[in-house]
Amino acid sequence: MEQCGSHVCCQANWRGPIFFPNHSIFSCKFIVIFIGFTMTFMLFCTVVLSQISQMSTVVDNSSTLSPKNTTELEKEYATEIQDVWDSYEYRKKRKQCKVGVVISTKCMKTINVEYAFRKFFPKYNVYMTRHRRLQAHDETEQAQVGDVVRIVPCRPRSRTKRHELIDIVRRPRTAQAITTPASVAEQS
Secondary structure: OOOOOOOHHHOOOOOOOOOOOOOOHHHHHHHHHHHHHHHHHHHHHHHHHHHHHHHHHHHHHOOOOOHHHHHHHHHHOHHHHHHHHHHHHHHHHHHHOEEEEEEEOOOOOEEEEEEEEEEEEOOOOEEEEEEEEEEEEOOOOOOOOOOEEEEEEOOOOOOOEEEEEEEEEEOOHHHHHHHOHHHHHHHO
């Protein structure tokens, strides 16, 4: 291979970069072309960014998007914006919710919920049902043992409580029969 001798990588005492083991004229030209392309691309990016910044200043200076008009738009569409946020929060809660059975209500404002999930074991090509127990916050203490409840993640309430009760999906039939006022009156 022919060496040009004018570049640092082609001088006799320089060992050369790892990615160019042969110090040929081709490698020197490639480096020069690559550096030239990089500089051109950087120049292009600066021009585009300057044009974008000029366009944004033109939009900011226009009378249609002044701060006064922006607040008027927010006031006009406040209910629609609130509906969008509410639906977003609702979908987020529904996505992260877990449905399980209350197994204990011994602590104040705390329920222990056991929920089931299916886990795949690729070694055996089998889905197995697993169970987890979580502690959830029940502000009104309305859940009872045996209720099927829906819980969602929330901020940490204590060392182990990271969920809160959203609603009670259904109550067990035996608990409903005992707690209804008509059945209590019939028993006495």
